[in-house]
Amino acid sequence: MISFLVSSMASADLQNDLRCSICLNLYTDPVMLRCGHNFCRGCIDQVLNTQEESGVYSCPVCREEFPQRPSLQRNITLGNVAERLRSTQPHQEEITGICCTYCIHSPVPAVKSCLLCEASLCDIHLKVHSKSPEHVLTDPSTSLEKRKCSVHKELLKYYCTKDSICICVSCGMVGEHWGHRVEMLDDASEKKKKKLRNVLQKLITKREKIEERVQSVEEHWRKAQEKASGEAERVTVLFTDIRGQLDDLEKRVLSEISRQEEKLSLSLSEVIQKLEIKKNELSRKMRHIEELCNMADPLTVLQDPDTGDLCDPEEGGGDGDTGGHDDVDVDVITGMLHAGISEIMSYLQTISPAKPKAIRPKPPSVRSQPSDPLYSSLSGIEYRGDGVIVRTGSIVGKEGIYGEGPADILLDVNTAGNNLLISNNRKTATWTDVKQNRPETSERFQCYQVMGIRKFLSGRHYWDVKISRSGLWRVGMCYPSIDRRGDQLCIGYNKKSWCLCRVGVNNNVLSVIHASKEIPFPHQISSDRFRICLDYEGGRLSFYELCDPIRHLHTFITTFTEPLHAALYVYNGSVKISGGGAAVRKHHHGENLP
Missing domain, CATH: 3.30.40.10 (Zinc/RING finger domain, C3HC4 (zinc finger))
Structure with a gap:
């Protein structure tokens, strides 16, 4: 065993x-x-x-x-x-259900279970099983004892509605459920199924509502994620742009500091060289005097021919050569920093969600009449078929000039041609026939031209210029991608710039130029001051003559695709940036204009 x-x-x-x-x-x-x-x-x-x-x-x-x-x-x-x-064990792996109670040597699947015998039967044992009515056969089950009364050991055939329990015949006749209302199991089961179906329908309805809420919350979650992702991408692009602008500003300021340092170093090096020569001359004289002082022969001392020239009273000790030299222009550097930071702050204000942008009037189509109050008062409107609307030769009415500012323009020496003198305050460009020997870089124009430091990405701005009575000049705006050398580097003679210019050296006739297309004005210049107005979102670039009354000269309307910079061209004359800033609607007399 x-x-x-x-x-x-x-x-x-x-x-x-x-x-x-x-x-x-x-x-x-x-x-x-x-x-x-x-x-x-x-x-x-x-x-x-x-x-x-x-x-x-x-x-x-x-x-x-x-x-x-x-x-x-x-x-x-x-x-x-x-x-x-x-x-x-051929059947061991195949049998997964209820096995026959009587097949003890090898498991065989059961096909029926007898409630009376509380046993499960295979096909062979079912054939020899008793067919008497008390032997109730059901589908194979492992819980046969639950179908019998625990007290009388009889089959459960009725349902007591009072106690909500299944009972046998003896429970209803002589047991504790005697006299209670009873129902057949099938009837009681159908009633309970009906209640369960009602409950099921209510649960289904609740579940559908919950599913709808889940879908709604999931949709809200998805939109929130998309919004958060979009905001994260927007902020990333914004900070990348800000870092790029700060890097550009840093490069420009450091380049200006280096330029000033190099210029100062050259100047001071020449001064030091001259002072060294004087110092050496003084040392020679001092040695000669010491030799004379040490001589014992008075005749030799008195007969020395250089004695009268040994001390030069005009030199004054050589102190006069150390003063009056240029120093690092901190004001220019600070101005560049302030202008660059102001530009970045203006850019941030245009995109800040806390400060909604003003609704900008859309540029009118080339076939429609403009409805803007400023332009509705203008006469001589001319339409071009190349996508640019030109308005010329009108007097500004009481609606006046509008804009947003400030538009503080500083000229960028790094872009100035070598025949242009740029003032210390970066506001004036003057032509000179003496080359300035500035380093040749990819930014520098190979003509008498210079760009402003500040770039305009949005908003409405204006700036004023004062021109000399002689010489040729052009004033306007351009993209930073304009050519710096070649046949199309001058403003107006390419698709990346717009300008107002004097037609000839010896006359006072004006014209506007864009993409090499020149439009002259019939009248002559009556003032030496002009205003350039920019509405970036509206796609408008306007030129005005600041006479009395103010004369509207020309307006280009297009779609700007790059930042804009102020641009000047000067030959045999000068152009001074005389003002700039915020502008509101003025009266036509112009007494309030800056």
């Missing part, structure tokens, strides 16, 4: 060792991983296919990870042992 038990236990342990840890069945075509664990080939292939999406392969048992999909080595010995065990 003991040997039988030991043998059974050993057989059970052997079966456990021969089962795949994934499907829990005897091995089929077993394979082994590098870690030593075995699996059915089909089972481990499914696991590895699932892990292939993440790119991390691991053993399902010990979790050891492999850098790449592990190779599968067939375990022939284990497969043979599992196959022999499967052949000795």
Whole structure:
């Protein structure tokens, strides 16, 4: 008997060792991983296919990870042992349901269960089972005792509505449920099903409402995520742009400091060289005097021819050569910094959600009549077919000039041609025939031209210029991508700039130029001051003559695609930026204009 038990236990342990840890069945075509664990080939292939999406392969048992999909080595010995065990128990792996109570040597699926006998029967035992009415047969079940009364051991056939419990015949006749209202199990079951269906319908309705709320919340969540992602991207782009502008400003300011330092170094180096020559001359004279003082022969001392020239009273000790030299112009550097920071702040104000942008009038089409109050009072409107609307030759009415500011313009020396003198305050450009020997860079114009430092990305702005009565000049605006050399570098003679200019050296006739197309004005200049007005979003660039009354000369209307910079061209004369700032609607007499 003991040997039988030991043998059974050993057989059970052997079966456990021969089962795949994934499907829990005897091995089929077993394979082994590098870690030593075995699996059915089909089972481990499914696991590895699932892990292939993440790119991390691991053993399902010990979790050891492999850098790449592990190779599968067939375990022939284990497969043979599992196959022999499967052949000795042919039905063991197939039976998963309820087995026949009477088939004790090998498990056989049951087809019916007897409530009276409390046993499950296979086809063979069902044929020999009693067919008497008290033997009630049902589908195979493992809870047969629940179908009998725990007191009388009889089948439960009725339902007591008072106590809400299933009872047998004896419970209703002589038991504690005597005299209670009872129903057949089928009738009571149908009533309860009807109530359950009502409850189910209510639950379905509630669930549908909850699903709708879940969908609504998920949609809100999705939109919030999209909005947050969009805001994060917008802020990232904004800070990238700000960092780029700050880097550009830093480069410009440092370049200006270097330029001033180089210019000052050259100047002071010349002064030091001259002073060194004077110092050496003084040292020579001092040595000569010391030699005379040490001589004992009075005749030699008195006859020395250089004695009268040894001390030059005009030199004054050489102190006069150290003063009056230029120094680092801190005001210019500070002005560049302030202008650059102001430009960045203006840019931030235009995009800040806390300060909504004013509604800008859209540029009128080339076929429609402009409805803006400023332009509705202008005469001589001319339309062009190239997408640019030109308005010329009208007097500004009482609506006047409008804009937003300030538009503090400083000229960028790094872009100035070598025949232009730029004033210390960066407001005046003057032509000179003496080359300034500035370094040749990709930013510098190869003509008598210069750009402003500040770039305009949005808003409405204006700036004024005062021109000399002689010489040629052009004033306007341009994109930073304008050519700095070649045939199309001058403002007005390309598609990246717009300008107002004097037509000839010896006359006072004006014209406007864009893309090499020149439009002259019939009247002559009556003033030496002009105003340039920019409405970036509206796509308007206007030129005015600041006479009395103010004369509107010309307006381009287009779509600006790049930042705009002020631009000047000067030959045999000068142009001074005399003002700039915020402008509101003025009276036509112009007494309030800056």
